[in-house]
Amino acid sequence: MKLQLALDRMTxxxxxxxxxxxxxxxxxxxxxxxLIKEYGMKSVKELKQAxxxxxxxADIKTIDNARYEFEMAFKAGADVATVMGVSPIVTIEVCLEVANRYNKLVMxxxxxxxxxxxxxLRKYNQAIFCAHVSKDEQEEAGAQNLGTKNGSLLTDGSLQLAAAGGITMDSLESLRKTLNPAVVIVGSAITKASNPSEAAGKFKQAIQMGE
Known part of the structure; x- marks a missing residue:
């Protein structure tokens, strides 16, 4: 299981x-x-350089204009770019084609x-699929349903999974049991912690202990 740090709402x-x-x-x-909306591809380029x-x-959340957006992200240094699953199928296929050409990945x-x-979407098994509770659902509705929505369609072992949305140390173990994602995406539990280094270390330790 990989630990992905989500960087949002900062410079x-x-x-x-x-x-x-x-x-x-x-x-x-x-x-x-x-970050990308506020600073553009400069944010991707500078993080890759650093x-x-x-x-x-690059969490660009493409839903249209896929070729332009994915080429832009990969040229800036992204290794993975995101597309919304509700996009037209042709958009998904263009993202995969561009990623394959650049030897990159689609989430x-x-x-x-x-x-x-x-x-x-399951037929595109070269992609990573991200189960995601939105920021608005977290903040406005308190939703914590990562492991339930579409769960039976995601957990048969044939797909590469990521999980995102208000993940904390307390929810990590239940998430492992329900989805067992290859990538766990953590934002504010690390970025807003009083000691981010310590918080990230605890997540990494918990992930390693469960492997």
Whole structure:
């Protein structure tokens, strides 16, 4: 299980500074959607330059204009880019084609996808599929249903899974039992901790103990 650090709602400089504090404990670095919206591909480029040996995830949440957006992300240094699972199938296929050409990876964000859509997406098993509880659901509704929505369609072992959305140390073990993702994406439980380095270390230790 890889630990992906989600960096959102901060400056590029703060993102780099925070990542330096936790880099020994994390595997993947996510340049969050808010960073990319505020600073553009400069955020992806600077994070990759600062951490060339880390997998950099550009959370661009593409839903259209896939070729342009994915080429832009990969040229900036991203190793993984995200596309929304509710996108038209042609968009998903373009993302995969571009990623294959650049020898990069696609992460399909399953936020708000139906069972029917997930069934159709399963054939693209070269992608990583991200079970995702949105920020609005976390903040407004207190939702914590990562392991339930579409769970039976995701846990047969044939898909590469990631999980995101308000993950804490307390929820990590239940998440392992329900989805057992290959990538666990943690944001505020590390970035807003009083001691981010210590928090990241605890996540990494818990992940390693469960393997």
């Amino acid at each position: 590029i400089a703060n993102a780099i500074e925070l990542t330096k504090k936790v880099e020994d404990s994390i595997d993947w670095v996510e340049v969050g959607t808010s 951490f060339p040996n880390k997998v950099i995830v 399909v964000d399953l936020l708000n996808t139906s069972e029917e859509q997930v069934r159709e």
